[in-house]
Amino acid sequence: MLNQKLERLHTIDREQFHLEKAQAVLQWDQETYLSEKGVDERSEQLALLEGISHAHLTAPETGRLLSELGCTQENPGGDESLPDLQRDFLKTLYRTYSRAVLLPGDFVSDAARAEGLSQAAWVNARRNNNFPAFLPHLIKMIDFSRRKAVYWGWKDNPYDGLLDIYEPGMGTQAITEVFTPLARELSSLLKKIAACPRPDNSFLQSEYNIDAQRSFCNEMLGRLGFNTQRGRMDISAHPFTTTLGSDDIRITTRYLPQQPLSSIFATIHEAGHAFYEMGFPAELRGTCLADGASMGIHESQSRLWENVIGRSKPFWEGMLPVLRSHFPQTLPRTTPDEFYRAINLAEPSLIRIEADEVSYSLHIILRFELERELFSGTLDPAELPAAWRKKMKELVGIEPETDSDGVLQDVHWSMGAFGYFPSYALGNLYGLGFWGQLKADIPGVDALIAACNFTPIMEWLRDRIYIHGRRLQPSALFKTVTGKTLSPQPFLDYIQSKYADIYRL
């Protein structure tokens, strides 16, 4: 039996869970159904709920109970006689609580105000290709981020403190070690591909009816295993996944008539996030442990489904007839192999969110290296546009003509979200590590995929990854699942072999 203090903390945590999900409902609605003129007041509603939620988490009672249960910075899991599950619960709650209470109230509200101004300035600066107009805001955002990390105790290495928000336990050094060989090999592969003839994808440029796209995406979602009793798919400008309750996981996609791949791969990508959220075990339900291990691990799930499964030849051996049944007139009689080549073109490009599997990680590595230099003090923010162009040339082989297509393209820095980008590329690396183990454990997985039988994959992911929720840090989870430490090699092996086939290298 749990003692009373622990029970009380569970009640506080469960209320916190509900408060966060209530905010998620309002945010989901804002992105999907809220009418134009309702946006301003919705922001006020969300700010109020955020304040209530923050006050609830940081109430003195929470700190007192955590301390009475023996939680400290050195031993966040508290009393060592407690069961592992309870220690993991305390550890996670303690970390969240500490992060929140260590920031002075004034600092939080100053930072929020500055972020609002910074985002508005970024929107204008990007529109007008005017980096100097954004620079003073960027400098402030760097300063707030640095101070935040210092408040949390990362005085000597603030960038590590920021990385730790998104990838607990992964610091600058560990990431540099995996990104360095990754950058070298991917740049080299991209150059080799550029010298080869380009597969034909012209049939993807015509008009694909939106109702038919929608019916295909919904059928595919069902075949992948998405449980519509516990979730749904809607439409939004930028596809996303959000959890509004333990049994209420929602994804969105978007339909563009001339770009059928956009809705298809957004659907698969978000389904991968949703499967993770739907798969946490009952014992973690409604607690702070019912969450992904990290941003990168979450991204490993979406990218595994989108790229490793969804952009594979076996997948389209099974799914192309289904797609054709929704587009009997539009889709030519391409073979699965031709379709597979057409959806896997790789070439240097300027914009991260449009990049292919080969170049995507290079866009991330560029951002990581610039952030690292900004926080170590070796790069002056005023020099960012030039540094961006130089690194793009080195890594991807091309340069943007404007800052809008370069250093101003992403929203992240304008929100002070430094340390976030690496998670995207780490997701690729975690994902291929997991995939290697899955293939060893499930012989003939390609044949299962070609038969649209995803159940064994889903069960494996559930039993090996989802089951841990947020109990393990990413590196511990990776070790538990694969027996290994993180390395770029499985991803490099996969991408080199895939593209050697596609481009007949």
Place this chain on the structure above:
Amino acid sequence: MLNQKLERLHTIDREQFHLEKAQAVLQWDQETYLSEKGVDERSEQLALLEGISHAHLTAPETGRLLSELGCTQENPGGDESLPDLQRDFLKTLYRTYSRAVLLPGDFVSDAARAEGLSQAAWVNARRNNNFPAFLPHLIKMIDFSRRKAVYWGWKDNPYDGLLDIYEPGMGTQAITEVFTPLARELSSLLKKIAACPRPDNSFLQSEYNIDAQRSFCNEMLGRLGFNTQRGRMDISAHPFTTTLGSDDIRITTRYLPQQPLSSIFATIHEAGHAFYEMGFPAELRGTCLADGASMGIHESQSRLWENVIGRSKPFWEGMLPVLRSHFPQTLPRTTPDEFYRAINLAEPSLIRIEADEVSYSLHIILRFELERELFSGTLDPAELPAAWRKKMKELVGIEPETDSDGVLQDVHWSMGAFGYFPSYALGNLYGLGFWGQLKADIPGVDALIAACNFTPIMEWLRDRIYIHGRRLQPSALFKTVTGKTLSPQPFLDYIQSKYADIYRL
């Protein structure tokens, strides 16, 4: 300039407004998009927000500020040197605050628990036609309601205290005075109609495609003047209107293939509620005064649009060609006059929510009379089924064979919502009172309606009714708009003349 205390109360009120709208978002989502398995946790989220909202409203600071501004039970508007708008604000806030603080915490949670059990028992009792199984819960609900009224100071006449929740200022006596002649005249009209030949409505029984119903309802909604930049229409099992923000008013309808009138009149009815909510003036925005004057006044708006406008001959002179353009094959070449007769059948029926314009108010009067006797102690709850059958025979002329079609048909009593029903019939009376004034002020309103030009009606309603928000009590609002006190006569004149025409009496 407002003094600091008043400003602080405005901040508290604005936060309260946001908290209530946030709950409305979660409730709207529950009725429209929430997946099956998400319902339980949504209830927990809503209960938590309700608790936070109640604690926020009843915080000691609110009471202290109200008292310092001179608000008392006798003078809820406070300091008489304040501008009228501020006194109306204080009056409304004080009433809401007092209602909330006068109920002891234990009473509120006991009542909430009992309501949950009572509703579940009612669902089963209705399904199994088992009134005795529901009786003990009903007795408890009556008792909780009586005690609630007593806590609020209505010791000698608790039913008046309950009526006052929904129709401030309208008591048993005032309602009895208007309901008595109404019952007599409507019963008599219903008998006369029963002796006449029934207009043909067989063409409404065929299959009306749901997509076409939806496109018609959306076109009609636009023609009525619904602003989709400030609201939207979705689908739910039971149509409703809800306000999620000052510029975010949402309605729902439902589509039944064999009952095209269901979606059409639900759309018009809910649009009438929405126009009211969209029409409050800027000076009341985001305050407790941005609300309807009462349930009955709100219902006057929905019923005015649905019945007086939407079931009129001029309306279908304008709208029938539009409807036909959505159902070129399905809808026969009926004239507007034939269509008008077909949608206005009147006949005795057992179920309130399916009743026509003539018999609807009789269903309400029956419930009002039973409630009045229950609370005065002259009717034993155990005798309700027999009393129900007797009154149905007297008022409507028929009797239910089962209690499920009789005393068990409505959810209201199982939730303890005694005093709610009269508002529905009062809505008819307010509505026709307003309509008389509107017709005097806008000559040729029938021609405007037949031309689908609803702007002058909308502007009149906005300038005469919506503009007051919740500042005036219903009787004061009625007097301000019409110069008269409430009487059943305008409604009776309207209904007798309309049905004399339809049934050629």
